[in-house]
Amino acid sequence: MRLNKYLAQAGIGSRRACDRFIQEGRVTVNDEIRIQPAYQVEPADVVAFDGSPVQSGTRLIYLQLYKPRGTLTTVRDPQGRETVMKYVADIKERIFPIGRLDCDSEGLLLFTNDGRITNILTHPRYEVLKTYRVYASGSLNCQEMRVLTDGLLKNGRWYQAHSVKLIEHQKGFTIAEVVLNEGKKHEVRILFEGIGHPVLRLIRTKMGPITLDENLLPGEWRYLLKDEIELLFERGGVGNDVGR
Structure with a gap:
């Protein structure tokens, strides 16, 4: 599959926008920058946008977790320490925490598999x-x-x-x-x-515009509401048809 089509199907942006992202050097395949929109992506390839992994054709997930103290904000830890992923293990899609929250800190932590949201919340130009x-x-x-x-x-x-x-x-x-x-x-x-x-x-x-749900206890999560997701896209000036 062409790289620009792969990104568009993953919800990164329109085909034209994805062409621009690729040519700006913001897309990597297997940790190598690819600037050709027509580059062919193989099934085993790992594609990333602005450093965040991208999966094509999957259901887009947006959720907030009340991160407890004493857990690492990472997908996996080489030393086998407890990470935030244990709290979202029942989500079938491959999702990732957005940004970081110190091990000894607690509170709002967002997860998604949508590179657009990760970009909006972590890129300095958005000043979140x-x-x-x-x-x-x-x-x-x-x-x-x-x-x-x-x-x-x-x-x-x-x-x-x-x-x-x-x-x-x-x-x-x-x-x-x-x-x-x-x-x-x-x-x-x-x-x-x-x-x-x-x-x-x-x-x-x-x-950004997302507030920690006061009804969540440490270790609990909920999906973001449609209005919350729309606020995130508005923050980044990105159009989106939210399906949740």
Whole structure:
């Protein structure tokens, strides 16, 4: 099958759009960039778009999981540690987690087999905001909150929150809402350690337009609603006829 047809059938985009994606070098076959739309894809080939595996002709899946603490956000772990895939093992289609969420963090984690959604939620040009509920040790004050939004330097890298809102002070800790527009590895934890308030608990509550379902318990998941899927495509400026 031609590479552009394979991508179009997988829901990556129109045939013309897929031609452009291929020519821009965003498509790999067996980890090698292919820039010819007519390249012939064999059944055993592994095709990826913007680094995310693509499967043609399968039912498109979109779901959210309440990721528990202590699980790795990866498809498989060479050391045999527990991964988030155990919670979606009853899904027959081959799906993948979108982005990452630290092992010690919990909350909203999205899964799909649609490369368009993965691209929308992970490509820097879309500037998708991610919201976290942070439980930090000690009592956070206004000056320290300004440091979080002004940014700080750690090991040669710049870390900065998009916004911070104080929720409440409790005995021995503070609850705050933090929004990131980039999401470097361990960014929230590094920011709070930088102001002397280590994170005790970290929950992702929102990713782009999708909010963690308050009825989900850790380890539980549900399919995204039609309206939620449409919001994701609107965020990326991509047309889609949602069938769910």
